[in-house]
Amino acid sequence: MIIDGKQAAADLRKTLTLQVAQLKKDKGTVPGLTVVLVGEDPASEVYVRNKIKQTRDVGMISNEIKLPHDTSQIQLLAELQQLNSDDAVHGILVQLPLPNHIDESVIIAAIAPHKDVDGFHAMNSGRLLNGEPGALVPCTPQGCIILAKQHLGEDLSGLHAVVIGRSNIVGKPVALLLLQENCTVTIAHSRTKNLAGICQQADILIAAVGRANFVQASWVKPGATVIDVGINHIENESGKAKLVGDVDFANVAPVCGAITPVPGGVGPMTIACLLKNTLIAASTNG
Numbered sequence: 001m002i003i004d005g006k007q008a009a010a011d012l013r014k015t016l017t018l019q020v021a022q023l024k025k026d027k028g029t030v031p032g033l034t035v036v037l038v039g040e041d042p043a044s045e046v047y048v049r050n051k052i053k054q055t056r057d058v059g060m061i062s063n064e065i066k067l068p069h070d071t072s073q074i075q076l077l078a079e080l081q082q083l084n085s086d087d088a089v090h091g092i093l094v095q096l097p098l099p100n101h102i103d104e105s106v107i108i109a110a111i112a113p114h115k116d117v118d119g120f121h122a123m124n125s126g127r128l129l130n131g132e133p134g135a136l137v138p139c140t141p142q143g144c145i146i147l148a149k150q151h152l153g154e155d156l157s158g159l160h161a162v163v164i165g166r167s168n169i170v171g172k173p174v175a176l177l178l179l180q181e182n183c184t185v186t187i188a189h190s191r192t193k194n195l196a197g198i199c200q201q202a203d204i205l206i207a208a209v210g211r212a213n214f215v216q217a218s219w220v221k222p223g224a225t226v227i228d229v230g231i232n233h234i235e236n237e238s239g240k241a242k243l244v245g246d247v248d249f250a251n252v253a254p255v256c257g258a259i260t261p262v263p264g265g266v267g268p269m270t271i272a273c274l275l276k277n278t279l280i281a282a283s284t285n286g
């Protein structure tokens with residue numbers, strides 16, 4: 001089975017559209033998301049454009065603040081301070097990566113935790129770690145769980161989940177979410193020994209590595225659910241640019257029980273979950 005992330009994201013947006021309308025009716029609040037983009041990175045510009053369009057499509061307000069590449073850290077912090085105190089702004093997203101002269105961790109720490117719709121602030125990751133309510137949870141990991149449940153159903157209890165990757169934005173938070181779902185969780189990474197042997201034990205295998213076609217068919221337990229987070233740009237045989245995941249899709253698909261494609265898997269869910277977080281932020285603090 002191929003897990004259709006585009007369809008799952010469209011379904012989630014449909015639900016969110018109704019919930020946004022309900023919130024407006026009940027409280028007069030229209031959720032507002034502000035995206036801050038520093039510099040002219042073309043890939044970031046495309047991501048930001050998509051985020052803004054989809055935010056508006058579900059009935060929320062979306063604004064973009066575009067700052068030049070040479071914006072100083074102090075200027076960016078001042079901008080964030082203003083957004084933190086603006087009641088019409090429920091969600092703030094600073095598009096990463098930032099130019100090298102700006103310290104990302106300082107910027108993330110400066111976003112008010114209740115407006116941190118990326119879920120990267122230490123307050124939100126701490127709440128997720130402790131299993132406390134009220135955390136804004138990172139979007140891509142949320143998307144991974146929703147997609148795994150598309151195939152496995154709501155109850156993931158007792159399943160062995162192997163996550164390859166330990167980044168703060170994907171690997172660690174998705175491992176914590178799987179733990180909350182009562183999975184037995186293994187986190188593998190660049191120093192892991194016998195990676196293939198560990199992956200072979202996985203009922204749910206999540207690849208968040210950033211290496212094209214890295215996960216081999218021989219690593220996958222027959223029937224496993226495979227969630228491919230990777231986004232890798234490669235050239236195909238005729239020299240054309242192509243987007244592939246971290247999993248060798250063509251060879252893994254016949255072995256596993258279900259798999260997310262790239263593109264059209266986790267990617268679309270990430271933005272849909274960003275909208276979900278914005279709605280949560282507006283409902284809680286609107």
Ligand code: NAD
Nearest residue numbers: 140165166167170189190208209210229230231266267270
């Ligand atoms: P990262 O570079 O921060 O982390 C990569 C992880 O892979 C590291 O923890 C590292 O230990 C592990 N790793 C590297 N080489 C390995 C090896 N040989 N064996 C085992 N583990 C190894 O990357 P990230 O930000 O977590 O992103 C991972 C991938 O997911 C990238 O391709 C990124 O573009 C993609 N991504 C996709 C979305 C989406 O919306 N679909 C969102 C975020 C990231």
